[in-house]
Amino acid sequence: xxxxxxxxxxHHFEINGGDFSNAGRISTSIKxxxxxxxxxxxxxxxxxxxxxxxxxxxxxxxxxxxFTLNITPEKLLLNLEDEGPxxxxxxxxxxxxxxxxTDEMREMGFGAGMGLPNIKKNADKFDISSIPGKGTxxxxxxxxxxxxxx
Amino acid sequence: MKLAETVEKLNLKVVTGEENLxxxxxxxxxxxxxxxxxxxxxxxxLWITLQTHQNIIAVxxxxxxxGIIIVNNRQPDEDTLQKAKEENVPILISEEMAYxxxxxxxxxISS
Numbered sequence: 359x360x361x362x363x364x365x366x367x368x369h370h371f372e373i374n375g376g377d378f379s380n381a382g383r384i385s386t387s388i389k390x391x392x393x394x395x396x397x398x399x400x401x402x403x404x405x406x407x408x409x410x411x412x413x414x415x416x417x418x419x420x421x422x423x424x425f426t427l428n429i430t431p432e433k434l435l436l437n438l439e440d441e442g443p444x445x446x447x448x449x450x451x452x453x454x455x456x457x458x459x460t461d462e463m464r465e466m467g468f469g470a471g472m473g474l475p476n477i478k479k480n481a482d483k484f485d486i487s488s489i490p491g492k493g494t495x496x497x498x499x500x501x502x503x504x505x506x507x508x
Numbered sequence: 509m510k511l512a513e514t515v516e517k518l519n520l521k522v523v524t525g526e527e528n529l530x531x532x533x534x535x536x537x538x539x540x541x542x543x544x545x546x547x548x549x550x551x552x553x554l555w556i557t558l559q560t561h562q563n564i565i566a567v568x569x570x571x572x573x574x575g576i577i578i579v580n581n582r583q584p585d586e587d588t589l590q591k592a593k594e595e596n597v598p599i600l601i602s603e604e605m606a607y608x609x610x611x612x613x614x615x616x617i618s619s
Contacts (some may be wrong), residue, residue: 361558378561378562378563379562379587381563381566382563382565382566382567382570383566385566385570386566386569386570389570403571404550406570407546407547410546410566410567410570411543411546414542465566466542466559466561467540467541467542467557467559468542468543468562468563470541470542470543470544472541472543472544472547473543476543476546476547477548483604491532
């Protein structure tokens with residue numbers, strides 16, 4: 359944990375692709391951190407859903423990823439940078455039901471094509487960019503100030 | 509309704525999380541898709557599923573579910589049991605199928 363000069367808490371987490379045995383650990387840690395500092399439970403649920411989906415995308419598709427949680431008095435910022443295959447067509451990937459998951463993942467109950475749409479639904483602001491063959495970057499903002507929420 | 513009473517009425521076998529049987533069950537959520545459960549289940553829900561692999565534990569933990577009912581007498585994987593113990597997540601096994609378990613739980617909770 360680091361405290362930067364502008365009243366901001368920052369946490370970094372590393373995720374390894376294919377590591378199903380630790381999958382969910384980062385989103386659980388994020389939830390616990392937010393509970394500890396007394397964030398409203400409705401916000402925690404949204405942050406937990408968004409971070410779980412982001413984390414699982416790295417586990418399922420990428421080689422590795424770095425997850426950063428920044429907490430300011432106004433908002434939660436969840437940034438995820440991964441090294442992986444990237445996404446060819448982001449519009450298509452954002453469509454509910456679209457998935458490139460393998461049969462094995464689908465049997466486990468993944469690959470419903472709900473991951474990115476779930477992130478978007480729970481974020482006040484969601485930016486996604488990707489370079490095919492290199493990786494994907496997600497920026498998820500959840501406002502703590504009620505007036506700025508969507 | 510307490511989890512212990514649900515266990516008794518639905519004739520469930522408690523495999524892990526015995527110490528959490530005092531938890532309040534707020535309802536049920538029946539699904540085998542993890543993203544669906546993550547998005548739509550509510551705190552205190554009992555999750556009815558046929559999934560037996562270890563990743564169900566993180567989902568239950570993350571959404572503060574009261575427990576997981578595995579249907580059709582399917583047996584959880586060894587690493588699932590291990591994780592459930594570490595995280596204190598109740599795993600309950602039913603011999604019945606999801607349709608029957610869901611119907612009975614619905615009756616119980618709404619009565």
